[in-house]
Amino acid sequence: MSAPIKVDDVGEIADRLRSTGYLCGPDLATTTYLAIRMGRPLLLEGEPGTGKTALAEALADAWQVPLVRLQCYEGIDVTQALYDWDFPRQVLHLRAMEANGKASSTGLEHADKGLYDERFLLARPVLAALQQSPSVLLIDEVDRADDEFEAFLLEVLSTFQVTIPEFGTVSAAVPPVVVLTSNRTRELHDALKRRCLYHWVDHPSLDGEVAIVRSRAPEVSASLVQQVAGFVQQLREEAQLVKPPGVAESLDWARALHHLGATELNLENAAASLGALVKYREDADRLRASLESMLS
Ligand SMILES: Nc1ncnc2c1ncn2[C@@H]1O[C@H](COP(=O)(O)OP(=O)(O)O)[C@@H](O)[C@H]1O
Ligand SMILES: [Mg+2]
Numbered sequence: 001m002s003a004p005i006k007v008d009d010v011g012e013i014a015d016r017l018r019s020t021g022y023l024c025g026p027d028l029a030t031t032t033y034l035a036i037r038m039g040r041p042l043l044l045e046g047e048p049g050t051g052k053t054a055l056a057e058a059l060a061d062a063w064q065v066p067l068v069r070l071q072c073y074e075g076i077d078v079t080q081a082l083y084d085w086d087f088p089r090q091v092l093h094l095r096a097m098e099a100n101g102k103a104s105s106t107g108l109e110h111a112d113k114g115l116y117d118e119r120f121l122l123a124r125p126v127l128a129a130l131q132q133s134p135s136v137l138l139i140d141e142v143d144r145a146d147d148e149f150e151a152f153l154l155e156v157l158s159t160f161q162v163t164i165p166e167f168g169t170v171s172a173a174v175p176p177v178v179v180l181t182s183n184r185t186r187e188l189h190d191a192l193k194r195r196c197l198y199h200w201v202d203h204p205s206l207d208g209e210v211a212i213v214r215s216r217a218p219e220v221s222a223s224l225v226q227q228v229a230g231f232v233q234q235l236r237e238e239a240q241l242v243k244p245p246g247v248a249e250s251l252d253w254a255r256a257l258h259h260l261g262a263t264e265l266n267l268e269n270a271a272a273s274l275g276a277l278v279k280y281r282e283d284a285d286r287l288r289a290s291l292e293s294m295l296s
Contacts, residue, residue, distance in 0.1 A: 005063040005134055005177060007036055021215045022051070022058035025208065031199040032059070041139075041157050041178035043193060046201030048183050049246020051212075056138035056179035066135045068176070070125035072145040078152050082162055084122045090115045116166035127162055130172040136179065143182040147189070153180075154192050204247065206233050212247055213254050220258045227265040228254045232277070234294060239287065242280040252276040267295055 007013055013036075014029040024032070032055070035042035044052040060067035070081055093115065129137035139153065156162065157178060161171035180196060182188060204212060209229040214222065228250055236244045245253070256276035262269040270291055278284050 005036060005065060007033060016062035017058045020058045020061040022054055023208065023212050023215055028199055028201065031197050035197045036177055039175055041180055041196040043180045043196035043198045044201050045182045045184050047203065047246055049248035050201040050203060051247055052181040052201050053138065053140055056136055059177060060136040066132050067138060068125050068129040068132065068135050069138045069140060071140050072142050074144055076145050076149055080124055081126045082124050083127045083164060084124065086120045086122050090120050121167065126156055127170060129176045130160060130162060130170055133172040133174040133176050135176045137176040139178065139180045141183060142180050143185045143188060150189055150192050154195060157195055203236060206230060209233065209247060209250055213251055216251055217254050220254045221263045224257060224263055224265060225254055228257065231265065231294065241278065241283045241286065243283060245277050249277050265295065267291060270295060
């Protein structure tokens with residue numbers, strides 16, 4: 001099997017991702033490079049808003065392949081991930097056959113076969129990714145799904161093929177690049193982790209965050225970005241918030257301030273735009289009380 005997406009070295013990963021606006025440090029670039037070259041899923045774990053989902057999007061963008069996204073949630077099951085049969089269309093088909101007199105008792109077996117035709121197969125993300133390869137399959141927020149679902153994923157990620165009893169086996173011509181993300185609301189199983197290459201995505205350094213915001217929101221003044229990133233770094237370290245802001249919030253905040261016409265951070269515009277930065281009432285209250293001292 002050929003490589004799903006071609007990449008020669010670690011530098012190429014970083015360069016291509018940067019060309020889409022995604023910035024990654026050498027460690028993440030290396031793990032991503034290895035995942036692609038070794039055909040292993042990439043498991044990204046970290047706080048919300050640290051760019052885990054965005055990495056998968058950037059990979060698909062950089063290599064111009066489809067991004068197939070499976071958003072996990074509590075109670076997700078195999079039919080939502082793999083495939084389902086289009087029941088209403090199957091019924092219509094049967095009715096049409098009946099009307100044509102084709103579904104007589106002798107033709108029943110034939111009619112039954114016709115019902116499990118590819119036309120009536122609804123490919124959900126995992127099957128779609130196998131069919132569309134090369135592609136990037138993003139299995140997002142896998143920590144929200146339950147154990148059983150994890151076991152199912154493990155199987156698919158080991159074989160990159162899916163057997164549909166009524167239909168046959170579908171395998172990927174070229175295995176997709178798989179990115180799993182987890183916000184670590186629970187620990188994933190060792191078996192799944194063992195299958196993957198792992199990277200913990202941390203909040204970026206000050207310089208890293210400035211570069212990311214500059215890359216994503218070039219319209220915002222450079223000095224404002226510097227102040228926003230500095231303030232957010234300080235918040236993460238000191239403020240003991242219920243939910244410390246991620247890069248997503250830094251970006252939102254910088255853009256919000258820009259929309260308020262700000263070129264420098266001050267008490268007034270900071271207070272007015274807090275809703276872009278913190279999303280818990282307790283955090284907003286705490287921040288409002290300490291804004292003055294933090295900005296002085
Ligand atoms: N390293 C990065 N380079 C460019 N943009 C980033 C980076 N990290 C985060 N972002 C931006 O921050 C936002 C949140 O990222 P996201 O991938 O949704 O976070 P997560 O999936 O970790 O919760 C997105 O708009 C994303 O583009
Ligand atoms: Mg995400």
